Structures are given as C-alpha cells and as structure tokens.
Amino acid sequence: MKAITSVFLASALLLASCGKDGDSETQLDGKPVLSARVQAETRSRIEFARHVKPILEERCVWCHDGSDKKMPYKLTNREEAFKNKRIVPGKPNQSLFYLAASGQHPTLKMPAVGIKIAPSDLEVLERWISAGAVWPEGAAGQLKGR
Ligand code: HEC
Structure with missing residues (x-):
C-alpha cells in the first residue's frame, strides 16, 4: 500500500514538474467538486450550502482555516x-x-x-x-476544511 502511494506521489510530482510554465509547477488539475447535474442547477438558482460551500471546503478552506497564523486569509x-x-x-x-482562484491575478x-479548481466549479463561483x-451568517455559513 505504501509503495503504491509513493509511486502515485512520484508520478504526481513528475507530472506537476512538467508544467509548461512556472505557475503550474505545484498545481495539478482537479476534478469538479460539483457533478454536472448539480452544476447545471446554478444556471437558475444558487444556494450557498449546496453549490458553493462544497467547492470552498474541498479546494480552499483546508489551507484558509485559520490554523496557520501566518496565513493572511480565513475563509471559514x-x-x-x-x-x-x-x-x-x-x-x-x-x-x-x-x-x-481563476488565475487572473498577476x-x-x-x-x-x-x-486546481476545475473550470466548471470556477464558473459556479463566478455566478x-x-x-x-x-453567504449566510451563523452556523449555516461556517466552513471547515476537508
Ligand atoms: C495549499 C494551500 C492553499 C490552498 C488550497 C488555497 N490557498 Fe489561498 N493562499 C495560500 C497562501 C500560502 C497564501 C498567501 C500567499 C501569498 O500571499 O502569496 C494565500 C493567499 C490567498 C489570497 C490572498 C489573501 C490576501 O489578502 O493576501 C486569496 C484571496 C486566496 N488565497 C484565495 C484562495 C481561494 C479562493 C482558494 C481556493 C480556490 C485558495 N486560496 C486555496 C494557500 C492556499
């Protein structure tokens, strides 16, 4: 099991280091957090708990949860x-x-x-x-990392 994990990690790192530009060095493409069906719902309505929270918890909050005091931004x-x-x-x-999140910042x-956040998830955040x-106040708006 351990060997399989190391092989996976080694190939992930190898793939990451083959990125065309410096920015992608440590980033890997990610699968969408929302299924295509759930993503489609956001064309007519967006609910924080159903559509936004899962993306943030999976892709952002595990770093931005305030546990690292040096981290400038809490997303909880x-x-x-x-x-x-x-x-x-x-x-x-x-x-x-x-x-x-969209890579547009210089x-x-x-x-x-x-x-990396998948394009379809990013589209949901933009919408x-x-x-x-x-973003609800109180318990409904509390996020935690995965
Ligand atoms: C692997 C850990 C990690 C993940 C995952 C992560 N971030 Fe960050 N984030 C950082 C670090 C480290 C910094 C500070 C780096 C810097 O300022 O260059 C930062 C800085 C930021 C800042 C700037 C805060 C400020 O005002 O200085 C924003 C905005 C941000 N992240 C948003 C996001 C979003 C949105 C996601 C999810 C798509 C995300 N981050 C995922 C580690 C992470």
Whole structure:
C-alpha cells in the first residue's frame, strides 16, 4: 500500500514538474467538486450550502482555516471571507478571491499548492459572486476544511 502511494506521489510530482510554465509547477488539475447535474442547477438558482460551500471546503478552506497564523486569509465564515473587499458582491473581477482562484491575478494563483479548481466549479463561483455572493451568517455559513 505504501509503495503504491509513493509511486502515485512520484508520478504526481513528475507530472506537476512538467508544467509548461512556472505557475503550474505545484498545481495539478482537479476534478469538479460539483457533478454536472448539480452544476447545471446554478444556471437558475444558487444556494450557498449546496453549490458553493462544497467547492470552498474541498479546494480552499483546508489551507484558509485559520490554523496557520501566518496565513493572511480565513475563509471559514462570511465576515472573514469578505474582509478587505476580497469578495465584492456582484463583481467577480474586482474580487481578489475570484481573481486568485481563476488565475487572473498577476501574482496570486490559488491554490498556492495542490489541486486546481476545475473550470466548471470556477464558473459556479463566478455566478455566485455575480448574483450577489449570498453567504449566510451563523452556523449555516461556517466552513471547515476537508
Ligand atoms: C495549499 C494551500 C492553499 C490552498 C488550497 C488555497 N490557498 Fe489561498 N493562499 C495560500 C497562501 C500560502 C497564501 C498567501 C500567499 C501569498 O500571499 O502569496 C494565500 C493567499 C490567498 C489570497 C490572498 C489573501 C490576501 O489578502 O493576501 C486569496 C484571496 C486566496 N488565497 C484565495 C484562495 C481561494 C479562493 C482558494 C481556493 C480556490 C485558495 N486560496 C486555496 C494557500 C492556499
């Protein structure tokens, strides 16, 4: 079992190091967190708990959960996530959160290391911010890393 894991890790690293540009060195393509059927629902309605939370918990919060004191950004609740206009409701392209996750920011490419967000999941995040970035207060809006 251990040997299989090492072989997998070695090939993952090898694949990652074959990236065409420096930015992809430590990033691997990821599968969508949302199924195609669930993703399709977001064309007519977006629910934080069903459509947004699973993506963030799988792809972002395990780093941005506040356990690393040096980490500048906590994505575990609404207040922290929206601080310093990192999420600007209605304006994905002015939201550092979205620019970083979509690779459009000149230097900030998220995730810093690991599995990249799939294009269909990214589309959901864009729709969600465009539609007003509704993120409930209280327990419903509490996220935890995987
Ligand atoms: C492997 C850990 C990791 C993952 C996963 C990750 N990040 Fe980050 N993130 C970092 C680190 C480290 C920094 C600080 C790096 C820097 O400032 O260059 C950072 C910085 C950021 C910042 C800038 C915060 C600020 O104001 O300085 C944003 C926004 C961000 N991440 C969003 C995201 C989003 C959205 C996701 C999910 C798609 C994500 N991150 C996934 C590690 C991670």
